Amino acid sequence: MxxxxxxxxxxxxxxxxxxxxxxxxxxxxxxxxxxxxxxxxxxxxxxxxxxxxxxxxxxxxxxxxxxxxxxxxxxxxxxxxDLDKIFQDTPLESFFKSDIWRASDSKIFMETVYTLRPLLNS
Incomplete structure (x- = not known):
């Protein structure tokens, strides 16, 4: 195994x-x-x-x-x-670093955050 x-x-x-x-x-x-x-x-x-x-x-x-x-x-x-790199220099950086998102039980919320990532630097 x-x-x-x-x-x-x-x-x-x-x-x-x-x-x-x-x-x-x-x-x-x-x-x-x-x-x-x-x-x-x-x-x-x-x-x-x-x-x-x-x-x-x-x-x-x-x-x-x-x-x-x-x-x-x-x-x-x-x-x-590396999540720090993903959110670096984006509008969500301060939110990510605040760790507020870690308290969320909403998987839909987190999937939305990651789905939006490619749009953040456009």
């Missing part, structure tokens, strides 16, 4: 042809439906790099699922994200 896997950081995706899926709860072991979404994107879009981004620095691969998916889908990539 697998174990704890160090997840890459400081990676540079290709300029185009990427899909980004972001795990926002700092889970080391994403839910199976999250992996199902990543697998579905990778399977149906072989010409795209599908990035599953962790807010945790490690991934729990005790069930060996991550290893199997990475072997099966060469276009599936995993990496960590």
């Amino acid at each position: 697998g174990g704890v896997v160090g997840v890459g950081s400081d990676v540079l995706p290709r300029m185009n042809d990427n899909v980004f899926l972001l795990e926002t709860a700092c889970n080391t072991h994403p839910r199976y439906r999250d992996w199902c979404a990543a697998e579905s994107w990778a399977r149906h879009n072989p010409g795209l790099d599908v990035w599953y981004l962790f807010t945790s620095l490690i991934a729990d691969d005790s069930d060996n699922l991550l290893t199997l998916l990475l072997h099966q889908y060469p276009n599936l990539k995993v990496a960590t994200v």
Whole structure:
């Protein structure tokens, strides 16, 4: 069986042809439906790099699922994200640094924040 896997950081995706899926709860072991979404994107879009981004620095691969998916889908990539860098120099930086968002039980709220991120610097 697998174990704890160090997840890459400081990676540079290709300029185009990427899909980004972001795990926002700092889970080391994403839910199976999250992996199902990543697998579905990778399977149906072989010409795209599908990035599953962790807010945790490690991934729990005790069930060996991550290893199997990475072997099966060469276009599936995993990496960590530095949330400080994501929000740096954006209108949401002070909100992020205040940690108010950590008290929110609303996953919809956090998904909205991350969805808006590409629009912040446009």
